[in-house]
Amino acid sequence: AQKITQTQPGMFVQEKEAVTLDCTYDTSDQSYGLFWYKQPSSGEMIFLIYQGSYDEQNATEGRYSLNFQKARKSANLVISASQLGDSAMYFCAMSPNTNAGKSTFGDGTTLTVKP
């Protein structure tokens, strides 16, 4: 069974500063993917960044980077230079590398960017 834990229900960050959203996971699979999604108040889920379990380098996508520590089973999301539009709920998710790729999601972190 897979489990995702996001321990920060809510976070605040000042505009233009960096913020780290925590995610730890538990799985017995050797091959898996880790994902971060953003959910604005409108409700749609937006894919941000992906990290494969065999990737040795941390993933980066623009202002997003994933701090992957496999031994600690953590996959924290770092957002640099926060913008007001970053205010949203953020979900960490993982999928085993099977055909179905059945995903498990965390409970999310609500990020509020202050002007």
Next chain:
Amino acid sequence: DGGITQSPKYLFRKEGQNVTLSCEQNLNHDAMYWYRQDPGQGLRLIYYSQIVNDFQKGDIAEGYSVSREKKESFPLTVTSAQKNPTAFYLCASRTGGGFSEQFFGPGTRLTVL
């Protein structure tokens, strides 16, 4: 433009009625998923399908049913057996495998009156 459409955006239902939520994708994805989201919580998997005419139960399938007669369509029926159906429902698809991201529809907000 490729994407996933869900309809309707808002749905009201009386207790005891079945209701069907639509999900259509034109991304040519093999795998499709239905999730339920309650306020302030994460997504829970209801059903998923890897190929046409095949689907599997997720973690909270009781009170729900699905069909996958066409690759692009994966409708979800919320039956009267679902005790607490008021929630936000999201449909997703992916090209396949756990190494690809999921693409989500805009969601359907179901309210039972």
